[in-house]
Amino acid sequence: MEIFHILAILFRIVMNKTILHLDLDTFFVSVERLLNTELRNKPLLVGGITDRGVVAACSYETRGYGIHSGMPMKMAKELCPEAKVIKGNAGTYSKHSDVVTEIIKESVPVFEKSSIDEFYADLSGMDRFFGSYKYATELRQRIIRETGLPISFGLSVNKVVSKVATDEAKPNNQLKIDFGLEKPFLAPLSIKKIPMVGDKTYQTLRNLGIRKVRTIQEMPVDIMQRVLGANGTVIWRRANGMDSTPVVPFCDRKSISTERTFDRDTIDVLKLKGILMAMTENLAYQLRRGNKLTACITVKIRYSDFNTYSKQMRIPYTSADHILLPKILELFRTLYSKRMLVRLIGIRFSHLVSGNYQINLFEDTEEALNLYQAMDHVRDRFGDRCVFRASAMGAKTIGRMHNPFNGQPPIVLAHRKQ
Amino acid sequence: MKFIVSSTYLLKHLQVLGGVINNSNTLPILDNFLFDLKQNELTVSASDLETTMSSVLKVDSENEGTIAVPARLLLETLKTFPEQPLTFVVEDNNTVEISSNHGKYALAYADGAEFPKAVELANPSSTVIMGDILATAISKTIFAAGNDDLRPVMSGVFFQFSSENLTFVATDAHKLVKYQRSDVSASQVAEFIMPKKPLNLLKGILAGSESEVTIEYNDSNAKFSFEDTELICRLIDGKYPNYEAVIPKENPNKLTISRNQFLSSVRRVSIFSNKTTHQIRLKIAGAELNISAEDIDYSNKAEERLTCSYQGDDMQIGFNSRFLTEMLNSLGADDVSLEMSLPNRAGILTPVDGLDEGENITMLVMPVMLNS
Numbered sequence: 001m002e003i004f005h006i007l008a009i010l011f012r013i014v015m016n017k018t019i020l021h022l023d024l025d026t027f028f029v030s031v032e033r034l035l036n037t038e039l040r041n042k043p044l045l046v047g048g049i050t051d052r053g054v055v056a057a058c059s060y061e062t063r064g065y066g067i068h069s070g071m072p073m074k075m076a077k078e079l080c081p082e083a084k085v086i087k088g089n090a091g092t093y094s095k096h097s098d099v100v101t102e103i104i105k106e107s108v109p110v111f112e113k114s115s116i117d118e119f120y121a122d123l124s125g126m127d128r129f130f131g132s133y134k135y136a137t138e139l140r141q142r143i144i145r146e147t148g149l150p151i152s153f154g155l156s157v158n159k160v161v162s163k164v165a166t167d168e169a170k171p172n173n174q175l176k177i178d179f180g181l182e183k184p185f186l187a188p189l190s191i192k193k194i195p196m197v198g199d200k201t202y203q204t205l206r207n208l209g210i211r212k213v214r215t216i217q218e219m220p221v222d223i224m225q226r227v228l229g230a231n232g233t234v235i236w237r238r239a240n241g242m243d244s245t246p247v248v249p250f251c252d253r254k255s256i257s258t259e260r261t262f263d264r265d266t267i268d269v270l271k272l273k274g275i276l277m278a279m280t281e282n283l284a285y286q287l288r289r290g291n292k293l294t295a296c297i298t299v300k301i302r303y304s305d306f307n308t309y310s311k312q313m314r315i316p317y318t319s320a321d322h323i324l325l326p327k328i329l330e331l332f333r334t335l336y337s338k339r340m341l342v343r344l345i346g347i348r349f350s351h352l353v354s355g356n357y358q359i360n361l362f363e364d365t366e367e368a369l370n371l372y373q374a375m376d377h378v379r380d381r382f383g384d385r386c387v388f389r390a391s392a393m394g395a396k397t398i399g400r401m402h403n404p405f406n407g408q409p410p411i412v413l414a415h416r417k418q
Numbered sequence: 419m420k421f422i423v424s425s426t427y428l429l430k431h432l433q434v435l436g437g438v439i440n441n442s443n444t445l446p447i448l449d450n451f452l453f454d455l456k457q458n459e460l461t462v463s464a465s466d467l468e469t470t471m472s473s474v475l476k477v478d479s480e481n482e483g484t485i486a487v488p489a490r491l492l493l494e495t496l497k498t499f500p501e502q503p504l505t506f507v508v509e510d511n512n513t514v515e516i517s518s519n520h521g522k523y524a525l526a527y528a529d530g531a532e533f534p535k536a537v538e539l540a541n542p543s544s545t546v547i548m549g550d551i552l553a554t555a556i557s558k559t560i561f562a563a564g565n566d567d568l569r570p571v572m573s574g575v576f577f578q579f580s581s582e583n584l585t586f587v588a589t590d591a592h593k594l595v596k597y598q599r600s601d602v603s604a605s606q607v608a609e610f611i612m613p614k615k616p617l618n619l620l621k622g623i624l625a626g627s628e629s630e631v632t633i634e635y636n637d638s639n640a641k642f643s644f645e646d647t648e649l650i651c652r653l654i655d656g657k658y659p660n661y662e663a664v665i666p667k668e669n670p671n672k673l674t675i676s677r678n679q680f681l682s683s684v685r686r687v688s689i690f691s692n693k694t695t696h697q698i699r700l701k702i703a704g705a706e707l708n709i710s711a712e713d714i715d716y717s718n719k720a721e722e723r724l725t726c727s728y729q730g731d732d733m734q735i736g737f738n739s740r741f742l743t744e745m746l747n748s749l750g751a752d753d754v755s756l757e758m759s760l761p762n763r764a765g766i767l768t769p770v771d772g773l774d775e776g777e778n779i780t781m782l783v784m785p786v787m788l789n790s
Contacts (some may be wrong), residue, residue: 355695357785
């Protein structure tokens with residue numbers, strides 16, 4: 001009996017992973033409160049302040065009013081008129097996120113930054129030296145002490161269960177799910193808690209009469225597959241606490257993109273073209289700064305009726321403005337066929353490889369190349385919005401401050417994470 | 419219609435002509451060889467509509483007639499025969515019967531009249547050049563020609579004839595080769611763009627050939643005749659880019675290095691470069707050339723140092739290693755020189771030695787824009 005017990009413990013140590021999930025609570029709100037202490041304990045909303053804006057983060061005080069991130073700001077303001085609304089600044093949040101990242105980086109063997117306020121760390125094997133739970137607790141205390149930002153964590157055998165555990169622990173708390181207790185832990189929760197179950201899937205499952213994770217656990221996997229296809233299998237596995245995705249320490253960007261939703265739908269083609277040019281110029285600069293080339297470009301349009309169209313084109317590898325701009329505008333011309341108001345436009349560069357622009361003997365002049373190089377040099381020193389084409393001047397706020405090729409995930413607003 | 423011909427003699431000619439025939443043809447008749455018999459002369463032709471090549475063979479016959487024989491079937495059969503006389507007899511039921519020492523083979527043939535006629539050149543100009551010189555000119559330039567369907571003029575080799583010299587140019591806008599012979603000249607000034615396919619055929623046939631090639635040309639077609647063979651092809655229509663204007667005149671930075679050493683270093687280092695862009699970096703300072711490459715995605719990295727003789731400012735320049743290896747490979751010299759001015763202007767590669775009298779070759783390679 002004794003031997004079996006020891007073997008069981010050994011098996012657990014050898015075969016099982018220990019995955020930690022850390023999530024900064026109401027991150028944008030917490031940062032704002034750190035900068036301005038007057039905002040503490042008051043209802044606070046961070047997000048777009050125009051009518052089209054959405055809530056990117058909301059303090060716990062506002063949640064009682066039924067406000068959640070992703071909700072239109074207009075609706076949130078109606079629900080809670082006394083809430084203070086802040087536009088927010090992605091650059092500031094990035095900086096605070098980096099401080100947290102630094103602390104985690106020097107404390108754990110492998111970590112993955114899955115978004116601006118979320119981290120996974122693989123603590124497998126550390127049980128032999130430290131108690132993983134104790135270690136994680138101390139790490140959390142240290143982050144709170146050094147940054148002043150509230151953070152929660154979940155600790156279990158895999159990423160999915162840890163993430164759900166963090167969600168349950170919040171706000172500003174921690175939770176450990178012991179080995180073997182994953183299923184009972186998940187069973188009483190709503191199916192909405194499973195990462196991947198969004199509004200659509202939730203509706204489909206609710207229509208089947210499924211409300212709690214327990215029901216899915218008791219279902220055979222092929223029924224889930226029949227209802228939801230390949231995703232059904234994944235959701236079923238997650239519901240059963242099974243997940244084998246590893247902690248990936250480096251995020252390699254497969255594409256870079258930018259898009260813009262207008263405050264008011266527009267049909268002004270000149271303005272749209274100006275914005276597309278500004279976007280192209282900016283993304284092309286990001287490519288050059290990261291020593292990348294693209295071979296596939298995409299333009300996306302969403303009309304006011306929410307119908308979204310996109311069109312892509314393969315091109316020879318390039319990162320030069322004067323090659324990309326006409327191609328983007330050409331795509332836009334063929335794509336923008338309806339005489340209808342446009343709600344959103346965006347572009348994406350994909351099929352990225354490392355490399356620099358191959359100069360063309362006949363089409364590139366030395367003057368143009370020198371000009372591009374000088375412009376890039378100015379941007380490197382003074383920021384990417386300090387010099388641009390006059391035709392792109394109308395689009396004032398296109399541009400981003402950070403380098404997309406730093407191995408970190410893109411900054412995604414809280415409600416867009418899935 | 420009946421004729422007797424040596425099997426290996428026929429095969430030798432058919433194999434050359436077979437190079438014209440495309441693997442898949444829209445016109446089924448183009449899968450055939452055209453046999454045109456006039457007593458002791460058999461003219462065999464193959465065509466892909468753009469290019470038509472024909473050879474005159476000596477055969478033993480007293481008849482006349484034209485038939486189109488399936489090319490692949492005939493070639494495969496002929497390959498298996500040892501040297502022996504073959505008798506071709508055209509039967510009435512649209513088959514041609516071949517009799518060998520071993521037995522008989524019947525092939526269905528098509529009417530020779532269906533075969534597209536080769537174009538006749540209206541008032542052509544002409545020039546004569548040694549077969550071997552033409553083959554060399556082609557092989558030195560053709561690798562630099564492009565493959566871009568959108569820019570057809572760059573997919574061929576530019577022939578530029580004058581009373582002083584003959585010039586052959588090929589470029590794909592990233593690299594350029596100019597091969598000039600001042601020991602051969604033409605009676606009139608002429609310029610035309612030859613497509614790659616017939617040039618590759620000519621290169622294969624004419625390599626090492628001592629015979630003279632007569633080139634006749636007008637605005638739309640060119641004809642190459644030598645010994646008993648003729649090749650007629652359509653020229654690429656369009657204006658060739660002004661290549662002289664893009665060759666930089668002042669290049670203060672001059673690197674001279676052993677071709678073999680340079681080539682093998684570039685080859686080795688490029689194995690570690692990015693698999694799509696093949697980008698390498700040359701750093702030149704003093705008498706040292708530093709070649710490096712990096713593939714960030716796989717953490718591969720290589721660096722080599724070579725001694726060279728160098729005059730000019732220290733500089734760093736990036737190249738697609740494919741271009742450099744192709745160019746260095748096609749040169750026969752022991753030493754080469756690479757002249758440069760700025761990291762965003764063309765590098766000019768020339769052989770230091772190993773050229774024939776009257777031969778002149780200039781290669782241009784465009785760099786990639788490195789971030790400083």
